[in-house]
Amino acid sequence: MGRSIEQILEKENPKSVLLVCGKSFHHQELYKRLLGAIEGVGASITEFMDFTPNPKYESVVEGVEVFLANRCDFIIAAGGGSAMDVAKCIKLFWNMDKKENYLKQKITENKVPILAIPTTAGTGSEATQFAVIYYEGTKQSVSHKSCIPDYVVLEPSLLESLPAYQKKVTMLDALCHAIESYWSVHATDTSKQYAVEAIQKILRHRKGYLQNTEEGNRGMLQAANVAGCAINLTQTTAGHAMCYKLTTLYGLSHGHAAALCVQVLWPYMVTHGEDCVDPRGTAYLQTMFQGLSEAMGCKHVEEAIAKYRDLLKELSLPSPVLKEEKELTILKTSVNPVRLKNNPVKLSEDAIEGLYREILHLV
Numbered sequence: 001m002g003r004s005i006e007q008i009l010e011k012e013n014p015k016s017v018l019l020v021c022g023k024s025f026h027h028q029e030l031y032k033r034l035l036g037a038i039e040g041v042g043a044s045i046t047e048f049m050d051f052t053p054n055p056k057y058e059s060v061v062e063g064v065e066v067f068l069a070n071r072c073d074f075i076i077a078a079g080g081g082s083a084m085d086v087a088k089c090i091k092l093f094w095n096m097d098k099k100e101n102y103l104k105q106k107i108t109e110n111k112v113p114i115l116a117i118p119t120t121a122g123t124g125s126e127a128t129q130f131a132v133i134y135y136e137g138t139k140q141s142v143s144h145k146s147c148i149p150d151y152v153v154l155e156p157s158l159l160e161s162l163p164a165y166q167k168k169v170t171m172l173d174a175l176c177h178a179i180e181s182y183w184s185v186h187a188t189d190t191s192k193q194y195a196v197e198a199i200q201k202i203l204r205h206r207k208g209y210l211q212n213t214e215e216g217n218r219g220m221l222q223a224a225n226v227a228g229c230a231i232n233l234t235q236t237t238a239g240h241a242m243c244y245k246l247t248t249l250y251g252l253s254h255g256h257a258a259a260l261c262v263q264v265l266w267p268y269m270v271t272h273g274e275d276c277v278d279p280r281g282t283a284y285l286q287t288m289f290q291g292l293s294e295a296m297g298c299k300h301v302e303e304a305i306a307k308y309r310d311l312l313k314e315l316s317l318p319s320p321v322l323k324e325e326k327e328l329t330i331l332k333t334s335v336n337p338v339r340l341k342n343n344p345v346k347l348s349e350d351a352i353e354g355l356y357r358e359i360l361h362l363v
């Protein structure tokens with residue numbers, strides 16, 4: 001961290017660079033600078049843009065072929081979550097047996113470095129060992145510590161051209177990462193320090209960020225990055241487990257859906273301490289919620305929950321509306337049980353349905 005693109009390339013001295021990015025990256029000033037820096041070390045560059053949001057396994061396979069055909073020895077991932085996911089999978093898969101499905105093979109570490117340049121302040125993917133791709137329509141989580149990017153460049157100007165909705169919801173994604181990480185059953189002193197730092201940075205920089213100031217954009221990129229460090233240690237919890245179907249059913253962005261889930265989950269968990277499943281017990285749960293409130297700059301839990309609700313209200317985001325009753329069944333059966341296990345309070349199927357009803361303003 002802290003090194004410039006030029007310094008990183010000089011240090012690594014690659015011969016052949018694979019740049020994984022979206023087409024919009026071409027319009028950025030940083031793109032030209034990147035090309036100049038790669039040329040400056042005498043390396044060749046191959047771009048890989050052939051992937052979609054929620055990237056498919058087939059795209060990664062194609063990316064691996066491009067990587068091998070060009071004998072790449074350095075990967076740059078510039079983008080939001082998808083470019084990072086694809087780049088991480090290329091790094092993890094390129095040395096595997098091409099005749100077998102990569103997802104079924106054991107990952108063996110390799111030394112190809114990844115430089116990550118996030119173009120949104122949200123996913124924190126540049127700080128995590130996780131990648132998500134889709135195989136035959138099913139979500140696959142790939143996880144290995146060797147795909148945590150070796151270098152990260154946080155460039156505030158990349159956020160200037162983002163649409164307002166995108167800016168709001170990526171910020172909310174980062175905020176939910178920090179909050180969920182803080183209350184996760186896997187939270188440690190270290191992960192909580194990251195989470196607190198992220199929450200405080202988000203609260204401090206949100207106005208400047210939404211007004212597109214350089215300081216605000218820089219602060220939010222740092223916040224999302226630190227929130228990424230937090231979830232890298234703890235993973236996310238029920239907020240993220242519950243949000244995925246809301247995105248597909250109602251066309252909400254990931255961060256927007258996660259924020260709506262956290263908004264109802266937080267008060268539910270505070271009032272259902274008897275269902276605590278965190279091995280540290282209910283007394284810990286209370287202290288933890290108090291600590292989270294203080295991270296939000298509040299004296300009491302209720303105050304922190306209200307502050308969070310007001311923050312969401314300020315953003316004037318549209319609310320999802322139920323079209324048919326059967327959507328509730330689809331929603332409550334969609335929740336990923338693995339992520340639910342990270343949640344400190346047990347959620348029964350009825351509780352989950354109740355929370356979705358609240359999100360959809362049916363109660």
Ligand SMILES: [Fe+2]
Binds near residue numbers: 123177
């Ligand atoms: Fe997220």
